[in-house]
Amino acid sequence: GWAMLIMGVVLLPIFAISEVIQPTPGDPGIPVLTLTQDAGLRITFMLASLFCLLPAAAAEEILFRGWLLRQSMAFVRSPWIAFAVNGVLFAAMHMNPNLDDSFQLAMMGVAFCYMAFRFGGIEFAIGAHAINNLLIVWFFSPLPLANDTHPFSWTTVAAGFLVPAACVIVTEVVLRWEPLRRLVGAEAPP
Numbered sequence: 001g002w003a004m005l006i007m008g009v010v011l012l013p014i015f016a017i018s019e020v021i022q023p024t025p026g027d028p029g030i031p032v033l034t035l036t037q038d039a040g041l042r043i044t045f046m047l048a049s050l051f052c053l054l055p056a057a058a059a060e061e062i063l064f065r066g067w068l069l070r071q072s073m074a075f076v077r078s079p080w081i082a083f084a085v086n087g088v089l090f091a092a093m094h095m096n097p098n099l100d101d102s103f104q105l106a107m108m109g110v111a112f113c114y115m116a117f118r119f120g121g122i123e124f125a126i127g128a129h130a131i132n133n134l135l136i137v138w139f140f141s142p143l144p145l146a147n148d149t150h151p152f153s154w155t156t157v158a159a160g161f162l163v164p165a166a167c168v169i170v171t172e173v174v175l176r177w178e179p180l181r182r183l184v185g186a187e188a189p190p
Contacts, residue, residue, distance in 0.1 A: 003184065007170060011163065014162060015135055031137065031140070032139065049134060050134065053137065057126055060090070062122065064090050065112055065116040065122045066122050068086055068089065079113075087113065088109075089109075100153050100156035103156075103157055103160045104159055110164060118171050120187065124174070175188075
């Protein structure tokens with residue numbers, strides 16, 4: 001929960017600036033406000049998103065940062081090689097036909113690996129992954145039923161560096177700042 005709150009505060013402005021710089025083509029507006037005029041249905045949409053995306057993020061983190069990262073770390077000396085392999089496989093699993101989106105997914109996979117590695121567990125990465133997905137669905141782009149292709153976007157590539165960098169910075173701030181570390185229940189870094 002704390003990861004969702006902390007990362008939400010950090011990621012929402014980044015996503016908003018990205019959308020202002022390069023709006024999504026044919027974007028009808030903020031999904032949670034434009035999908036329906038009925039307030040009850042908006043709340044239902046948000047709750048359904050939460051109850052679907054939180055377990056999905058947890059499952060991906062268990063598979064990729066829980067199991068796969070541990071397995072790959074057993075075979076390579078450098079954690080960064082394991083992070084890179086994990087990120088590429090994470091992006092491939094999403095089967096997105098767009099190169100810019102796949103790059104962004106791979107970089108997010110690397111960032112979530114870094115979080116899991118530094119925290120010594122996947123809990124914080126689950127929260128970060130979940131809020132990332134929820135913010136996208138609620139405020140920027142409801143999940144499509146099919147992976148549609150779109151023109152290559154340098155903004156997406158830039159976000160592929162910026163958002164993971166924000167994840168790494170938040171990880172280090174939380175682990176190094178005693179009040180935050182205590183709040184999230186993390187151990188002091190070695």
